[in-house]
Amino acid sequence: MYVHHHGSGHLHRAQSVARALGTPVTGLSSLPCPEGWPGEWVRLPRDDEGGHPDDPSAGGRLHWVPLHDRGLADRMHRMSEWLVAARPRAVVVDSSVEVVLLVRLHGVPVVGVVAPGRRHDAVHRLGLEASTALVAPWPSGWTRRLLPGLPDHVRDRVLAVGAISRFPVGSPRPAAERRRHVALLAGTRGDDFTAELVQSARQQTPHWDWTVMSGVLGRWHPDPHAVIADADVVVTHAGQSALAEVAAARRPAVVVPQPRPYDEQDTTAAVLREGWPAVVTDGVPSNGWAELLDAAHALDGEGWRAWCDGSAATRLATVVEDVAGRRSSP
CATH class of the missing domain: 3.40.50.2000 (Glycogen Phosphorylase B;)
Known part of the structure; x- marks a missing residue:
């Protein structure tokens, strides 16, 4: 599982899905390994600490690939090294177009986690179309509204599994006499x-x-x-x-x-x-x-x-297991 280092939401979601998978899972991230992670944790170099970036979007064809950035080079090398050595059955990417492409170029299937918003630009579409499967952490029936402008042939591949919370589903607390x-x-x-x-x-x-x-x-x-x-x-x-x-x-x-x-x-x-x-x-x-x-x-x-029924992580894990199970015999 590739876990983006911006904010904490990607990590929380990864922890929930890793628990639902019930099998050793390798984490790939610049974040430190969280307590209780069920497997190896590959700590990646940062790729955003090199000062003023030079052509970070490759002329608008990608999102973040600054020229001559040592952190980017070391980061991609570390992931490539792991992909060759581990030969994973599948990689969940949440979220990076560049990592989707790197994993796919190693011949490994990708489960892409989709974020809401206007992601119909050519770069996002490249990452979405290159993914083996696409999942979205929102309830079914809302994908058209949450991914406006995306072509139907891409949007129709997105499986909405529901919101993924790291906490168990509760019940509304009864009214009480208090402030x-x-x-x-x-x-x-x-x-x-x-x-x-x-x-x-x-x-x-x-x-x-x-x-x-x-x-x-x-x-x-x-x-x-x-x-x-x-x-x-x-x-x-x-x-x-x-x-x-x-x-x-x-x-x-x-x-x-x-x-x-x-x-x-x-x-x-x-x-x-x-x-x-x-x-x-x-x-x-x-x-x-x-x-x-x-x-x-x-x-x-x-x-x-x-919006959140408590089973979304299990549904996403089922998608991962299905994609991982498609691996043919060598």
């Missing part, structure tokens, strides 16, 4: 939230208790499940893993999409406006927080069931 509690998932770097905006939101909602989970704005919780599960409302960005964890806990949400390449979060947020237990905003609000939290609190968190 209401809101949990803010602001991301590792806080995203567009600022200390001033968070303080203003607190002041506007004196009848709510806030827990701020952020590496820069509050306290970073590596395992936020207990906080999310105890919240009456969760305020979150529209990243896939954050939404999966909120959905698994069956908590209503205020979703604040953040700027991301290819309109990833905006595309997701547009879908969330259509009947899901979420109030979606346009950017971080400066006013109206009391009304937003009350509106979200009135929603039924059980409505997340179709």
Whole structure:
């Protein structure tokens, strides 16, 4: 499994799928090996620390291949060396067009994990079309909306398995006589939230208790499940893993999409406006927080069931097993 090092969502998803596979799995990533990983971990050199990149997109034909970058060369060499030695039955790539191509050039089948957004450009299409199988961590029926502009012959190959949460699916907590509690998932770097905006939101909602989970704005919780599960409302960005964890806990949400390449979060947020237990905003609000939290609190968190039913990792693992089982005898 190739695990992209940007953010933490790719790693969380990989851990869930690796557990579902129930067999030794090799991780390929620049991230450190997580505790309990069920197999080898190949630590890759970084390819984004070489200063000002020279022609990183190869004239628009790829996403990240800067010329004369030692980190890129060492990274690709390390993966190639492992592919030749290990002869894997399949590699899950989440997510990189360049890694899809490298693996495929070694004659190894690829299970590509697709992210939402406008990914109909030639580079994304190359990676999608070169993959042996394509899976998406969102519920079935929404792929056309979550991958706008993608040709039908590519989009029709995408199997939507549902959102993958590292936490077990829970049930909405019964109402209790207590002060209401809101949990803010602001991301590792806080995203567009600022200390001033968070303080203003607190002041506007004196009848709510806030827990701020952020590496820069509050306290970073590596395992936020207990906080999310105890919240009456969760305020979150529209990243896939954050939404999966909120959905698994069956908590209503205020979703604040953040700027991301290819309109990833905006595309997701547009879908969330259509009947899901979420109030979606346009950017971080400066006013109206009391009304937003009350509106979200009135929603039924059980409505997340179709988004995250707790079996998505198993479904993705089944795809991997099917692709890996196609290997012919030498």
